[in-house]
Amino acid sequence: MTTAIHLNGAARYRPPWVPLLWCAPALLMITIWSVGPFVGTIALSFTDTSPLGMGGAFVGLDNYRSILQDPAFWSATGNSVLYAVIAVPLLVVLPLLLAQLVHTRLPGMGFFRSAYAAPIVASVVAVGLVWQNLLGEQGPVNTVLQRVGLIQQAVPFLSEGSLILLSAIALTVWRGLGWYLIFYLAALSNIPRELYEAAELDGAGPTRRFLTISVPGTRLTMLLVGLLAGIGSLRVFSEVYLLGGATGGPGGEARTLPFFIRDAALDPLTGNAGYGAAVSVALFTLTAVFAVLAQRFGGERDA
Amino acid sequence: MKHQRTLSIAAAAATLVALSACTGDAGGERVGRCTIADEFAAGTPVDATPSGEITFQTTALKASFSEYFTELIEDFEAAYPGTTVIWEDDPGDGSFATRLVADAQACSLADVVNMPLATAGGLREQGFLADLDAASPGIGADFIPSLWDSLVLPGDDHHYVLPWYWGLIGLQTYNTELMQRAGLDPEQPPTTFEELFDAADQVAERSNGEFSAFSASLGLRLPLEWQLQEAEVIADDGSAFVFADDPAVQEWTERMTRLALAGGIPKDSIASDDEPTALFTQGATVWGSPNASSLRYVQEGNPGVYEHVGVSSLLDRRGTAIAEVQTIGVPSTSTNPATAIAFARFLLAAEQQNRFISDPRIQNFPSTTESLGIPKLTDITGTAPIDEANRLAVELADEAEIVTIVQWSDAVANAVNAELQLALTGKKAPREALQAAQDAANRVIGADAR
Numbered sequence: 062m063t064t065a066i067h068l069n070g071a072a073r074y075r076p077p078w079v080p081l082l083w084c085a086p087a088l089l090m091i092t093i094w095s096v097g098p099f100v101g102t103i104a105l106s107f108t109d110t111s112p113l114g115m116g117g118a119f120v121g122l123d124n125y126r127s128i129l130q131d132p133a134f135w136s137a138t139g140n141s142v143l144y145a146v147i148a149v150p151l152l153v154v155l156p157l158l159l160a161q162l163v164h165t166r167l168p169g170m171g172f173f174r175s176a177y178a179a180p181i182v183a184s185v186v187a188v189g190l191v192w193q194n195l196l197g198e199q200g201p202v203n204t205v206l207q208r209v210g211l212i213q214q215a216v217p218f219l220s221e222g223s224l225i226l227l228s229a230i231a232l233t234v235w236r237g238l239g240w241y242l243i244f245y246l247a248a249l250s251n252i253p254r255e256l257y258e259a260a261e262l263d264g265a266g267p268t269r270r271f272l273t274i275s276v277p278g279t280r281l282t283m284l285l286v287g288l289l290a291g292i293g294s295l296r297v298f299s300e301v302y303l304l305g306g307a308t309g310g311p312g313g314e315a316r317t318l319p320f321f322i323r324d325a326a327l328d329p330l331t332g333n334a335g336y337g338a339a340v341s342v343a344l345f346t347l348t349a350v351f352a353v354l355a356q357r358f359g360g361e362r363d364a
Numbered sequence: 365m366k367h368q369r370t371l372s373i374a375a376a377a378a379t380l381v382a383l384s385a386c387t388g389d390a391g392g393e394r395v396g397r398c399t400i401a402d403e404f405a406a407g408t409p410v411d412a413t414p415s416g417e418i419t420f421q422t423t424a425l426k427a428s429f430s431e432y433f434t435e436l437i438e439d440f441e442a443a444y445p446g447t448t449v450i451w452e453d454d455p456g457d458g459s460f461a462t463r464l465v466a467d468a469q470a471c472s473l474a475d476v477v478n479m480p481l482a483t484a485g486g487l488r489e490q491g492f493l494a495d496l497d498a499a500s501p502g503i504g505a506d507f508i509p510s511l512w513d514s515l516v517l518p519g520d521d522h523h524y525v526l527p528w529y530w531g532l533i534g535l536q537t538y539n540t541e542l543m544q545r546a547g548l549d550p551e552q553p554p555t556t557f558e559e560l561f562d563a564a565d566q567v568a569e570r571s572n573g574e575f576s577a578f579s580a581s582l583g584l585r586l587p588l589e590w591q592l593q594e595a596e597v598i599a600d601d602g603s604a605f606v607f608a609d610d611p612a613v614q615e616w617t618e619r620m621t622r623l624a625l626a627g628g629i630p631k632d633s634i635a636s637d638d639e640p641t642a643l644f645t646q647g648a649t650v651w652g653s654p655n656a657s658s659l660r661y662v663q664e665g666n667p668g669v670y671e672h673v674g675v676s677s678l679l680d681r682r683g684t685a686i687a688e689v690q691t692i693g694v695p696s697t698s699t700n701p702a703t704a705i706a707f708a709r710f711l712l713a714a715e716q717q718n719r720f721i722s723d724p725r726i727q728n729f730p731s732t733t734e735s736l737g738i739p740k741l742t743d744i745t746g747t748a749p750i751d752e753a754n755r756l757a758v759e760l761a762d763e764a765e766i767v768t769i770v771q772w773s774d775a776v777a778n779a780v781n782a783e784l785q786l787a788l789t790g791k792k793a794p795r796e797a798l799q800a801a802q803d804a805a806n807r808v809i810g811a812d813a814r
Contacts, residue, residue, distance in 0.1 A: 311785035329486030
């Protein structure tokens with residue numbers, strides 16, 4: 062009896078600010094390390110501050126006006142959007158198909174689970190170099206395609222802007238397969254096995270079982286994967302840099318928005334951090350629009 | 365509720381007070397948010413006795429030269445009791461300048477920093493480097509005069525960085541066996557860029573696609589190959605790039621384009637930043653790097669190619685070689701100027717450089733006149749390609765000059781190279797690409813707005 066009275070008393074008399082107190086350290090950290098820099102970036106975008114923090118006169122909307130009139134910005138935005146539009150569906154669907162495959166209890170599947178996970182731990186630089194060799198003019202991909210007679214001349218994977226972009230997308234998708242496969246494996250493990258057995262008894266084949274049980278059962282994971290893949294695609298830099306060089310392909314044709322930010326903002330002599338910050342805000346807006354669309358799309362499908 | 369609101373306001377106020385304490389004005393002259401050392405701000409000699417701790421940052425040297433630097437630091441600490449040097453090594457990849465900018469912004473640059481000259485130009489422009497002539501009068505006395513004299517940054521006649529080890533542009537390395545296969549005489553290598561392009565055209569014509577003349581490697585070639593032809597790359601006052609109007613640059617771009625479209629340049633090398641050495645080592649190109657230091661990689665990577673390497677000078681209209689130098693700077697924000705200056709002088713003293721350059725793995729040159737006299741550089745008796753290159757380079761070293769255009773930043777290089785790549789892939793006429801490259805470069809440095 063005494064214990065119960067004590068517990069009830071504690072709950073009743075706990076001051077209302079106590080939960081806030083428990084959250085305070087986390088809130089303080091988030092404010093300092095996330096909200097602060099974010100607000101700082103927005104403030105910076107209205108100035109002409111140099112990368113070394115010098116100058117910093119208020120220029121109003123000049124940076125935004127400039128980026129909107131800059132063809133290089135629109136080209137980079139187009140590439141980033143194209144990147145996401147191609148990479149995201151592939152990254153949502155392909156890992157699910159692979160997860161379904163390795164989820165099946167077949168002999169030797171352990172090996173494939175590990176194999177798909179390997180790209181996750183490999184550094185993007187190492188992977189980029191391997192792909193550079195694979196896709197080179199004299200590389201194995203061109204050699205094989207030529208030997209089987211599919212092409213007469215080597216495909217310029219690394220010297221043609223649009224092909225560099227597509228190659229980088231392929232690299233991103235390949236690297237992402239293992240990562241998102243793990244998400245899907247976890248989601249598939251949560252689907253009761255009885256559902257598959259019941260469907261099988263009802264005569265549903267593998268395709269029907271996949272479409273009617275696996276896909277609905279992993280819909281939330283698909284939404285999460287789509288969001289993460291979309292955000293990752295809009296922020297892509299290393300893959301394009303490794304395959305297209307420092308210029309982002311001839312004429313910068315494969316440059317993405319992070320490339321544009323680097324060129325505009327970070328050079329110690331010629332950079333304009335304010336301008337770069339304005340592009341960063343534009344990239345954030347694009348990402349936010351993508352996230353809202355993805356959630357709305359996912360929500361409608363759930364409804 | 366009222367109690368809760370009061371507490372929230374108090375917490376917010378406490379946070380603001382705590383944060384504002386971090387940015388409180390400590391007095392003194394400033395650069396950005398950082399305080400300039402009093403000695404550097406006053407522009408007077410730094411004559412305090414070295415003591416206390418400094419940090420020293422090198423670029424990509426830790427893996428191979430840990431022993432050298434550990435000993436050097438021990439020697440310095442023994443020579444100046446009470447000092448401590450913390451050694452840091454930056455990997456020196458494509459993000460080096462970005463990291464350096466971040467360090468400068470955060471007022472956390474090392475006290476003694478190894479950096480390329482173009483990056484130093486950016487830091488100096490903003491006031492992040494100490495005037496070393498003022499801080500340590502006579503500091504340049506021991507350096508090779510042509511190097512030291514050409515190390516002043518535009519708009520000033522003082523020195524803000526010191527020369528360390530350097531490579532030499534003005535040589536050519538070539539595969540004599542491939543030359544013969546292309547019908548060229550390895551005993552008569554080109555001596556001008558016109559002859560080089562003539563020979564390269566012949567390679568494209570006769571190699572049947574089995575090998576190329578040389579890799580595009582624009583990031584490494586430009587603007588050096590234009591400067592070797594004494595082209596006017598930038599206006600004398602440094603306010604705008606003018607290379608598009610220079611006949612030598614126009615000729616170079618047209619011939620490079622013609623060669624690329626004829627198959628004399630590997631397509632993959634047009635957009636990549638690869639060193640020419642990689643393809644040369646594979647036996648895929650006739651010409652390799654213009655820097656003799658690369659021959660070590662050829663020797664290790666493909667001895668079969670190495671035994672057919674020829675070396676000669678290619679000075680074109682300059683007549684003297686170009687020095688590409690690694691510099692040492694002392695940030696004006698150093699908190700220990702006396703020890704930083706003392707360490708920089710110790711690091712670059714002839715005795716230390718003699719030891720560093722004597723390492724057989726180094727194919728670069730020392731920056732002091734005395735160090736040019738070490739046996740490794742004067743008693744070259746071998747006949748291997750590396751020996752030939754060293755012998756030739758030593759002959760050229762005395763008169764080599766630094767001609768780095770500090771405005772040729774990474775951003776400018778990317779803007780120019782991107783346009784020229786379009787010419788090399790046949791998407792733009794060479795003159796049109798050249799003009800677009802110049803316009804883009806001028807946009808980067810803000811010359812179009814002036």
